[in-house]
Amino acid sequence: MIAMSGYVIVYMLYWCRQAAADLSEYSYSMDECYFHFALSIGFFCALLCSMFFGTEVSDGTIRNKVIVGHTRANIYLASLITTFTATFLILSVWLIGALVAVPTLGFWKMGIPRLLLFLLISVMFILVYSALFTAICMLSSNKALTVLVSILLFLGLLVFASVIYNGLKEPEMINGIQITQNGIEMAESSPNPNYITGVKRDIYSFLVDFLPTGQGIRLWQLEVTHPIRMLVSSLFWTVAVTAGGLSAFKKKDLK
Amino acid sequence: MDYVLRTNALTKSYKGCKALSNLTMNVPRGAIYGFVGKNGAGKTTLIRLICGLQEPTAGDYTLYGRKNTDREIAKSRRRMGAVVETPAVYLDMTAEENLRQQYQILGLPSFDGLSHILKLVGLADAGKKKAGNFSLGMRQRLGIAVALVGDPDFLVLDEPANGLDPQGMIEIRELILKLNREQQVTILISSHILDELSKFATHYGFIDGGRIVKEISAEELEAACQKCVRMEVTSTKALARVLDEMKVEYKILSDATADVYAKVNLSHLSTALLGENCELISAQEREESLESYYVSLVGGGKIE
Numbered sequence: 169m170i171a172m173s174g175y176v177i178v179y180m181l182y183w184c185r186q187a188a189a190d191l192s193e194y195s196y197s198m199d200e201c202y203f204h205f206a207l208s209i210g211f212f213c214a215l216l217c218s219m220f221f222g223t224e225v226s227d228g229t230i231r232n233k234v235i236v237g238h239t240r241a242n243i244y245l246a247s248l249i250t251t252f253t254a255t256f257l258i259l260s261v262w263l264i265g266a267l268v269a270v271p272t273l274g275f276w277k278m279g280i281p282r283l284l285l286f287l288l289i290s291v292m293f294i295l296v297y298s299a300l301f302t303a304i305c306m307l308s309s310n311k312a313l314t315v316l317v318s319i320l321l322f323l324g325l326l327v328f329a330s331v332i333y334n335g336l337k338e339p340e341m342i343n344g345i346q347i348t349q350n351g352i353e354m355a356e357s358s359p360n361p362n363y364i365t366g367v368k369r370d371i372y373s374f375l376v377d378f379l380p381t382g383q384g385i386r387l388w389q390l391e392v393t394h395p396i397r398m399l400v401s402s403l404f405w406t407v408a409v410t411a412g413g414l415s416a417f418k419k420k421d422l423k
Numbered sequence: 424m425d426y427v428l429r430t431n432a433l434t435k436s437y438k439g440c441k442a443l444s445n446l447t448m449n450v451p452r453g454a455i456y457g458f459v460g461k462n463g464a465g466k467t468t469l470i471r472l473i474c475g476l477q478e479p480t481a482g483d484y485t486l487y488g489r490k491n492t493d494r495e496i497a498k499s500r501r502r503m504g505a506v507v508e509t510p511a512v513y514l515d516m517t518a519e520e521n522l523r524q525q526y527q528i529l530g531l532p533s534f535d536g537l538s539h540i541l542k543l544v545g546l547a548d549a550g551k552k553k554a555g556n557f558s559l560g561m562r563q564r565l566g567i568a569v570a571l572v573g574d575p576d577f578l579v580l581d582e583p584a585n586g587l588d589p590q591g592m593i594e595i596r597e598l599i600l601k602l603n604r605e606q607q608v609t610i611l612i613s614s615h616i617l618d619e620l621s622k623f624a625t626h627y628g629f630i631d632g633g634r635i636v637k638e639i640s641a642e643e644l645e646a647a648c649q650k651c652v653r654m655e656v657t658s659t660k661a662l663a664r665v666l667d668e669m670k671v672e673y674k675i676l677s678d679a680t681a682d683v684y685a686k687v688n689l690s691h692l693s694t695a696l697l698g699e700n701c702e703l704i705s706a707q708e709r710e711e712s713l714e715s716y717y718v719s720l721v722g723g724g725k726i727e
Contacts, residue, residue, distance in 0.1 A: 223513075227511065227512070227513065227514060228507075228508075228509065228511035229511045229512065229513055229524075230511075231474070231476055231507060231511045232511050232525060232528060232569060233528055234474065234475050234476055235474045235475065235476070235500065235503065235504070235505045235507075235570075236500060236501060236503070236504070236528060236529055236573065237475075237496075237497035237498065237499070237500030237501045238497070238528070239497060419478070421471075421476070421477040421478075422471075422476040422477065423471070423476070423508075
C-alpha cells in the first residue's frame, strides 16, 4: 500500500511536470493518466496473491483450516475474496493518490458517467486477475513455482494482448515518401498489407475486449467501445476460472 | 463400545499404487491409540484421509458417528485437532500470534485460554521469537498447541516425538497423558519409538502394507507379552495335569511344547512330571516387548 501510494504520487507528479513543460505542444489531461494503473495492476495482484497464499500452501497452514472443518469451497472462496479485496485496495490507493495531479491537470474531461463506467470495468478485470491468481495459488504446492507461474501468466497475457492490439492499430493505408530531384515528396498512399480486415478484425477486437490485459490496454488508451462486452467477458472469466479452480481444489491431495 | 473413529475398508491409491488397502480400524472414545507401522506402511496416508486433507479412493470412515461423505462431517472435524507430518505454523509469526491465527480460523469470539495452551506445551516463555527461529522441538510443541486450540475432543498426532530431545519426549508424553486423563481427549498417535509409545498407549493398531494386521488393547498386549517359560516335554497332556494341580497358568502350543506363565521350581516340576511318566527336556525363559510383538506380527524388516 505504502509502495503503491509512493509510486502513484511520483508518477502523477511526473505527468504534472510534463504538462507544465510541454503545455504549448500537447494538451495533457487527467483522463489520460488516471487509468495508467490498468496495465500494472495485474502484476501487483499476481505478486500479492502468490506471495500470500503461496506461503499458506507451501507452509501447510492451509491444512489447519481443513482439519478443523472448513470446507474446501469456503477456503477457496475466502482466498478469492481476500485477493480481490487486497487488489481493490491497491487500486483504491492509485485512484485516490492520483488526485494529487488535479491542481495541475484539472478534473476528468470524460464526464462522470464514463468515468464510472471505466471504474466498473477496472473493478471487473481485477476480479478476473484475482480469480486467475487465486486458482494458481490454490492448485500449486510450491510457493516459488506459484510466484513464477503467476507472473509469467500475467506477462504472457499482456504480450499476447499487446500483439493483437498492435495488429488492430495498423493503418489501412501507408503514406510513403519518395526522394526526387525536387527533394523529398509524399508518395501516393498504398494499402497496408498488415491491415486486418473482415472476420479476423472482429476476432482481434473481441480478443482485446475479452482478455483482462486487453481491457487494461483499452483503458490506458481510453478506447472503450464495447463496455458491455468487456464486462460480460470479465464475468465469464471469473465464473469459469473459479468453477474450474474450485473443482480441482476439491480433488487436490493436500500434503 | 463408543468409537470416535471407525474406518471401513478404506483404500487410497496413488497412480495405481495402493497406499491403503481395505483398512479397517476402530479408535475407542477416551483411548490413546498407538498407531504402529513401518516406513510407507500407510500411517500418514490414513491420518491425511481422516483429517480431510485427501479423499479415499474407496471405503469410508465415520468420525463421531458421521460418515466422511456426510455434509455434516465438518461438525465432527470441529471437535478434532491434528499435527500431520511437519507442524503447520506461520514461520514469520510468534507462538502467540500463531495461536491467535488459529483462534480466528476457528471463529472463536475471544482469545481465552491462549496463555494456558502456551503454558501447557511449554512455550509460555517463547516471547517475541518467531516460529522460524524455533528449534524443531519447539515447532513440534507449537504444532500441538495449534491443534489444541478450541479444546478438541480428538487429537491426531503424527510422529510427535520427531526431533525432540529426551526431556522434550518426556514432556510430550506427560502432556498426552494429562490431556487424556484430565480432559478425556481421545488421542490417535503414530510413532516409531515403540518403547515410548508403550508407556502411555491404551490401544494399539499395527499397520503393514496399507492394512491393519492387528488391533489390540494394552491389557491384551500385556497378556500377550507377559513373561513365560517355554517348556519342551515328552507329553503336554501330562504337563497340563501337573500344572493344573499346581494351579499355574499355561498355554499348550503343541504335543511337546507349552508356555508356562509363572516361575516354577523346575526340580519339583520335573519330579512331578516323572510321576506322570513324562520328561522335562528343556525350559527357556521368554519375554516379549512391544517391539518383538510388532516384529512377530509383521514378519520382521526395518521398523520405522
